[in-house]
Amino acid sequence: MSAAASIEPAAANLGATRIERAFARLQAERRRGLIAYITAGDPSPARTVELILGLERGGADIIELGVPFSDPIADGPVIQRASDRALKAGTTVKTVLRSIRDLRRRSAMPLLVFSYLNPILRYGFERFAEDAAAAGADGALLTDLNIEEAEPYVAAMRKRNLDCVFLASQTTGDKRLAEIASLSSGFVYLVSTAGVTGARETLSSSALPLIQRARRQTNLPLAIGFGLSKREHMQAVAPYADAAVVGSAFMRVVERHGEDAGLGERLASLARDLKQGLAAVSRK
């Protein structure tokens, strides 16, 4: 990217990101999106692209690609174990960006990098934004970066027209929800339940009120995640949210079938099943 492109006025002309276009399309077609999370590098960095392509075949609309971290305080056991395996397999921010570059030769799938703060801090915000944009990523979400501390990161990302997605939860008050939305682009990620990532039996009763509250604070698309793993959950959120995020359910498949050559197809088939749940209900 040239120096001229990295200053503010030019950035405003860079146009909609792949993520924004994906939500515009979903909205035009009156569909709900599936955002599929996988931990990069599990079972090995070499297989990450193949797994993303499987999710694309299964109908996932956006990929969240997780950078594994040694101390994932927001994650439940399934993603903790996935992170351990990915780190043992040599996954780093660099290998994640390499996977994205490889993916871009074969797919225009919208892709969000999902990470804890420290690996990105160590890589450097400016360098990360530069390299992520060059690799073909469309944005990032940093789980443990709260809006109070986010300014230098957001500035670096915006210069390269990368989306910054922030999280909001049931404990987030309306005023803070509006602040989170105003710092976010692409979409706002709503955390459906208390606790950490990982499949739950039933949808938390706090999920729908949170979506309704967030609607009043922002016009950005709303995705809901944490605890969602099956078709019934998709059916339950489809009338309300613009997209559902599923992570641990996919990583459980990777954990069980990591050695399997057909792993990509297994992910595709789970994605298809979840998509059916999202398609079955008309929006409210």
Add this chain to the structure above:
Amino acid sequence: MTSSVSPLSTDLAARKLPDSLGRFGAYGGRYVPEILVEPLDRLEAFYREAKDDPDFQAEMRELLRQFAGRATPLYHAKRLSEHLGGAAIYLKREDLLHTGAHKINNCLGQAILARRMGKSRIIAETGAGQHGVAAATVCALFGFPCTVYMGLEDMRRQALNVFRMRLLGAEVAGVDTGSRTLKDAISEAMRDWAANFETTHYLLGSALGPHPYPLMVRDFQSVIGVEARAQYLAISNGKPPDLLIACVGGGSNAIGLFHPFLGDESVRMVGVEAGGRGAGLGDHAARFTGGLPGVLQGTRSYVLQDDDGQIAPTHSVSAGLDYASVGPEHAWLRDRGRVAYTSCSDGDAIAAARMLSRLEGIIPALESAHAVAEAVKRAPGAQGQTFIVNLSGRGDKDIGIFRENMPELDA
């Protein structure tokens, strides 16, 4: 008492921090899953209200006196001082507190706060088990159900403390992830809190983690420095000590001793980290020599990490110092040059523990032995000076490790 220094510390910059976002300069702050922001705001609001409430202060004072056994002595270690032939060494005897270490100061404060907040359950993390025992103790006293998270490796190393916590009625939840030590116990406690914040108070044990913990824990531990300062000024005609020494894991005993002296410009301070078994990454817990600024478990501070920003493994013979990051206020005091930080090897700590045991009849905790070792290094040649060493805990819990390292005594 005539005093050449003001009765209360007046370093304005020091007393104002942290700022409203919990920052100490570039350090501290809050880096947590969004769901915890509101519970942390609530905790801060309750803490600020309690702190200025005379009822809270009176209850705290009474419990510290009648239950924990405060004030602790400031003891002149004459035989050790004479042996080293230089500085006069005073020991702040936190080891004499109930449960055997300074940790009880913070636990009592947070337990009163938890009750004021209407919480019905307490969770805590522990490394060596000292904070876990103190937490289990105050939970018994207040009638809170208590779950203490502890790495399986630490449970193995500190089996006696595991039993002690259970005897006190706490549930000890083994953590089988990562390095199975303190860091992993903190992560697991944070996950529990993220799920159960409505009913549960997280009793964090050091001046670490997201705001307001570094502020609150420092304030609860400042009783150490406030007492030591008054005790010393009373015997020195108001002349302050020359040097304060404390070990630094998360850094709660050190900040508790140092903070009330920050306004006394002539008082030098040194924090002693775990030098472990060598200088290689993974062999020590010396964050200020081997670490870089980063974010771990809710706060920005110096962090031992690899080139990819993954948290590095640590080692120390003392489980209480065996942590990859350090309290953010220490990072700020270090960058500002107000406090010097150094490290002490496993071997030097064990030797210092042995020296103190033989010369003074005081068996220190391995953590505190790191501070004693620094005094042993600095005292010779420091004639006319006074050192105050924070003897933050007693060594009963470490007898097994001492035995392994002193086979000649077991013959």
